[in-house]
Amino acid sequence: xxxxxxxxxxxxxxxxxxxxxxxxxxxxxxxxxxxxxxxxxxxxxxxxxxxxxxxxxxxxxxxxxxxxxxxxxxxxxxxxxxxxxxxxxxxxxxxxxxxxxxxxxxxxxxxxxxxxxxxxxxxxxxxxxxxxxxxxxxxxxxxxxxxxxxxxxxxxxxxxxxxxxxxxxxxxxxxxxxxxxxxxxxxxxxxxxxxxxxxxxxxxxxxxxxxxxxxxxxxxxxxxxxxxxxxxxxxxxxxxxx
Amino acid sequence: xxxxxxxxxxxxxxxxxxxxxxxxxxxxxxxxxxxxxxxxxxxxxxxxxxxxxxxxxxxxxxxxxxxxxxxxxxxxxxxxxxxxxxxxxxxxxxxxxxxxxxxxxxxxxxxxxxxxxxxxxxxxxxxxxxxxxxxxxxxxxxxxxxxxxxxxxxxxxxxxxxxxxxxxxxxxxxxxxxxxxxxxxxxxxxxxxxxxxxxxxxxxxxxxxxxxxxxxxxxxxxxxxxxxxxxxxxxxxxxxxxxxxxxxxxxxxxxxxxxxxxxxxxxxxxxxxxxxxxxxxxxxxxxxxxxxxxxxxxxxxxxxxxxxxxxxxxxxxxxxxxxxxxxxxxxxxxxxxxxxxxxxxxxxxxxxxxxxxxxxxxxxxxxxxxxxxxxxxxxxxxxxxxxxxxxxxxxxxxxxxxxxxxxxxxxxxxxxxxxxxxxxxxxxxxxxxxxxxxxxxxxxxxxxxxxxxxxxxxxxxxxxxxxxxxxxxxxxxxxx
Numbered sequence: 068x069x070x071x072x073x074x075x076x077x078x079x080x081x082x083x084x085x086x087x088x089x090x091x092x093x094x095x096x097x098x099x100x101x102x103x104x105x106x107x108x109x110x111x112x113x114x115x116x117x118x119x120x121x122x123x124x125x126x127x128x129x130x131x132x133x134x135x136x137x138x139x140x141x142x143x144x145x146x147x148x149x150x151x152x153x154x155x156x157x158x159x160x161x162x163x164x165x166x167x168x169x170x171x172x173x174x175x176x177x178x179x180x181x182x183x184x185x186x187x188x189x190x191x192x193x194x195x196x197x198x199x200x201x202x203x204x205x206x207x208x209x210x211x212x213x214x215x216x217x218x219x220x221x222x223x224x225x226x227x228x229x230x231x232x233x234x235x236x237x238x239x240x241x242x243x244x245x246x247x248x249x250x251x252x253x254x255x256x257x258x259x260x261x262x263x264x265x266x267x268x269x270x271x272x273x274x275x276x277x278x279x280x281x282x283x284x285x286x287x288x289x290x291x292x293x294x295x296x297x298x299x300x301x302x303x304x305x306x307x308x309x
Numbered sequence: 310x311x312x313x314x315x316x317x318x319x320x321x322x323x324x325x326x327x328x329x330x331x332x333x334x335x336x337x338x339x340x341x342x343x344x345x346x347x348x349x350x351x352x353x354x355x356x357x358x359x360x361x362x363x364x365x366x367x368x369x370x371x372x373x374x375x376x377x378x379x380x381x382x383x384x385x386x387x388x389x390x391x392x393x394x395x396x397x398x399x400x401x402x403x404x405x406x407x408x409x410x411x412x413x414x415x416x417x418x419x420x421x422x423x424x425x426x427x428x429x430x431x432x433x434x435x436x437x438x439x440x441x442x443x444x445x446x447x448x449x450x451x452x453x454x455x456x457x458x459x460x461x462x463x464x465x466x467x468x469x470x471x472x473x474x475x476x477x478x479x480x481x482x483x484x485x486x487x488x489x490x491x492x493x494x495x496x497x498x499x500x501x502x503x504x505x506x507x508x509x510x511x512x513x514x515x516x517x518x519x520x521x522x523x524x525x526x527x528x529x530x531x532x533x534x535x536x537x538x539x540x541x542x543x544x545x546x547x548x549x550x551x552x553x554x555x556x557x558x559x560x561x562x563x564x565x566x567x568x569x570x571x572x573x574x575x576x577x578x579x580x581x582x583x584x585x586x587x588x589x590x591x592x593x594x595x596x597x598x599x600x601x602x603x604x605x606x607x608x609x610x611x612x613x614x615x616x617x618x619x620x621x622x623x624x625x626x627x628x629x630x631x632x633x634x635x636x637x638x639x640x641x642x643x644x645x646x647x648x649x650x651x652x653x654x655x656x657x658x659x660x661x662x663x664x665x666x667x668x669x670x671x672x673x674x675x676x677x678x679x680x681x682x683x684x685x686x687x688x689x690x691x692x693x694x695x696x697x698x699x700x701x702x703x704x705x706x707x708x709x710x711x712x713x714x715x716x717x718x719x720x721x722x723x724x725x726x727x728x729x730x731x732x733x734x735x736x737x738x739x740x741x742x743x744x745x746x747x748x749x750x751x752x753x754x755x756x757x758x759x760x761x762x763x764x765x766x767x768x769x770x771x772x773x774x775x776x777x778x779x780x781x782x783x784x785x786x787x788x789x
Contacts, residue, residue, distance in 0.1 A: 115744050118736055143746040155741035159759025168755060172746035208759070225745060 068093045068264055069233055074125030076113050083109045085289035087125070091233075094261040098275055098300060099268045101286030102308045107268045108152065109289075111237040115149040116142050129233060144176040148231035150222040152238040157209035162221065165209045166191065170228050194227045198254045215242030216251075223254050235266045240274035252277030272304035323581055324782075326551030329416045332397040333440065333522045339388045342366065345494055348393050348441075352463045352497075355470060365483040365493035372487045379679045379711060380619050380648040382592070385557060392495045394440040394522035406445060413437075413444050420548060421775075422517050433544075434459055436516040438529060441497030448512060457541075458503040459514050462530050465501035472503055476534055480563040480600045480627070489596040492528045492561040499529035499560065504539040504570075513769050515544040518560075520580075520591070526557040533563070535570035537603065542573040542769055547616065551581050553589045555618055560595045568603030568630065573611070575768055576624075577776055580616035582783075585674075587646025590618025597624035601633035601662075609636040610653065611767045613776045615783040618647060623681065625654035628662035628690075635664040638764040642783045643676030643708070652682035652713075657690035657723070666697040669761045671780075672708035673787035679710075684725055685717040693723040701731040702760050704753070704787050754781035 069091040076084035083106045091097050101107045113120045114127065116139035127134040134142060157165065171181045182190075195202060198220045210218050219239055226234055236255075240248055255278055259265070267280060275283075275297065283299040284291045287308065293299065336347045345366055349359040374385070396410060406414070406424060417424050417437055424437060424445045434448035436459065443461030452459050458469060466473050483493045500516040520527045535541055547558075558580065564572050574597075583590025593616070599608035610624040626635025637653035655664035664684065672678040684695045701710035712729050734756050742752035758765070758777055768776055 115740075117740055138748070139740060139743040140746050140748045140752075143744055149744050151741065151744075155735075155737050157738060157742075157756060157759055159762040160755055165755070168751075169742075169745040169747065172751065176746070229745065 068130055070126070070128045072126040074113070074127065075123040076109060077121050077123055078109065078119060082123075083289055084113065087290050089284070089291065091264050091266065094264060095282065096259065096265040096267065096278065096280045098280035098283045099266060099286050100270070100283060100300060100303055103270065105286045106289045107286050108237055110266070111149055111235045111268055114142075114147065114235060115139060140172075143229070144173060146232035148226050148229055148234045150219075150226060150234065150236045150239050152241060154210045154213075154218040154222055156211040158211050160209050161206055162209050163191065163205035166205070166225065166228060169225065173229055190228070194224055197227070197257065198224055199250050200224060216244065216247035219243055219247070219251055223251055223258075227254070227258055232262060233264050233266070235268070237268050238270065239267070240269055240271065248273065249277065272300050275300045323551055325420055325548035325579065326581055327419065328550040329412055329521050331410065331412050331521070333394045334397045335391045335394045335522065335525065338391055338524075340390070340392065340495070344392055348495060348497060351393065351395075352466070354463075354466055357470075357474065358466050361478070361483070362494050365490050368484050369487070369490045369494055372490060374487050378621050378650045379677065379681075380621065380650050382619060383555065385592070387491075389524075390557065391522065391525040392528065393497055394525045395442040396439065396444070409445055413439060416519065416521075417517065420517070420519065422546070433513045433515055436461060436500045436514075438498050438500075438516060438518045440520060440522050440525060440527065443498045443500075452510075452512065455508055455511070456505040457508060457510055458501065460501055462499045462501040462532060465532075469501070469503070472534065473501070473532065476563065476565055477530075477532055478563075480565060480598045481561050481596055485596065488559045488594045489561055492530060492559050492596070496528045496530035496561065499531040501531070502533040502541060502543060504535045504541045506536045507538045509539065510541040513542050513544055515546065518545065518547040520556060520558065521550060523552060524554065524556075526559065529560045531560070531562040533572055533574070534565045535567065535572045535606075537567045538569045540571045542575070544575040544577070544769060544772060546577045546579065548579050548581070551584070551589065555590060555592050557592045558595065558617070560597075562595070562597040562624075564599035564608055566599065566601050566603060566606035566608050566633075569605045570603060571607040571609075572599065573609045574599070574624070575772065576610075576612040576614075577768075577772060577779065578612065578614045578616050578620070579779060582616050582647050583618040583645065585645045587618070590647070591616065593617035593620045593622065595622040597622060598627065599625065599635070600627045601630050601635060603633070604630040604659070605632045606630050607634040607636075609638070609767070611638040611764065612640070612651075613765070613768070613779065614639065614641040614649060614651060615779050620647075620649040620651055623652050623654055625656065626664065627656045627658065628664065628693075629658045631659040632661045633659055634662070637664075637666045637668070638767045639668045640671070640761045640764045640780070641669070641678055641680075642671045642780060643673065643678045644783055644787055645674040645676060647674075647676045649677070650679040650681055652680045654683040655685070655695060657684075657686045657693040657695070657720070660689065660691045660693075662690055662693045664695045666695070666699075667763055668699045669764055670699070670701045670710055671704065671757060671760065671784070672701070672710050673704035673784050675707045677709040677711075679713060681713045683715045683717070686720040686723040688719045690720045691722050693720060695723075695725045697725070697727045699729045700760070702757065703731065703733045704757075704784065750781070750785060753784060753787070757781070757784060
């Protein structure tokens, strides 16, 4: 469902991704592991269409469609979801109204009518419960003053609400204590299905102890140097990247 | 940003820029005693009103246009303006809606202000002012039953001279400054409100100002009096056709709150702001002042300023009564070449007086947006308190924002708190929202509405949603 062919990306004139190739099938979970500065997050940002991530050459197809020519919001509407490493604060915007607005943006692109307030509240309650999110968090401003755990859970909640076909998780485990990590990982496991693919970007093994990947890629200097199954992750954990 | 550029968006045209095709009757151009006498005669005014106007005009001859605003203003030829324009054959205000010219009704319908009572927003009474005359006032009789007077000021001058005489010019003296004095000399119509003792006005009162005729200035005058223990919430809205010329709007608004009375005055200003090259648009030079005359009285100004080429206004409160409160909540948005120099004055005269100022300035395009404020504590203003918060949000890199807060303190037991911030909509915020499926304009509008939320919440509920939309529309075409 996702094909990355010979992708070269520069950021501020520095080449970060070098001839990257990656194929991800429907329902597969791929972990990308690598040391700091290896370009892991650049994959996430490039796929999501972040400004200043310049694609010099290469092709990316998502569900058979050219991804790179699309605006960031179109990529979202086409089923790509990026869980941010550092979720952004939106002061003055309450979480509930924000969540409702993004849900409606997706409904609109499917030519559906905006969601009814009562129905939305029902869904929000149900999905918040899965992540152990208290409802009063939704009357606060988006991510403003949220703890690390709250921010990451809020990302997973948005993913659940938008029902994407490709989820990219950028260092979702960073800033989480053990309990929050467990809750978040449990929720992600419940959201795994045959239709949804995941790219899990992480520095450490610990998230992969909860979310079992189908493939593990080791990333260094802008390209994949080794691919294996979940045992590769354990080996990296013991032996390090070099 | 990649893929997101100005070209992807066509700026939504100013929705209210149409002209009503209705024959108008103007009095000759120019500013002189004869013109003033003619206006007074058209309005059937008593002698004392004409004399008051003429005394203002005498003063005006020795006054000059103030120059200190942070705005570039083309010189205005005051002799080359029409000071009075009304729909033709409009001798007397129609007694009922059936007698109102259908074209006028249609105009207000198009503006989203239906005047037929069965259609209007429940709980909102409207006075519709078209150029220099009030064409209809809804719910007048119903309000009359509880003693609330809500009518055009021209009618109040005839029917309630004792009230008008007592209060007109009591907050903004005829000698105040050039534009206020000009208004006193030539004002045409506006609204008059009197809320009797102990009455909480059960409806929102609102006036809708529409400029239609070309080369015509609108000089409306509004006077609101809240008697002891009463309450009123009042809202004004304004629009004008799109024209290449600049049109002058110089209004005076006076509010008087007696003991324990409260006036909440909201403005949604949507005058034509000029085109994207800065051509045309309204010059909005308005004097708004409220007097908290009685003890425990309260006056609260809320303004959403999106329109006019140049906005120059400082809704102010004179806190004379002990324990009185003044509030100012403002969102001022400028885009393209618009200029806004706006803020407030809080003059603390009485003991334990309190004031609160929340100003949100948003500048986009090549516009300039200035907050100018004065907080003044007089000697007798023991234990007076002020809180001021001025936040500026910049959209793009070619706009300007200034904050000029002045304080004068002659009281040694008073306190002033001031906070100010300037921020930009960050690319990170926009990208975050877009990653979730919002396009660039939706993302920007979400962030900007969050920024203004504190002020938008102060608007009467019926108008808050409208205001939110207006905020978004005003910034269209500015993402780039």
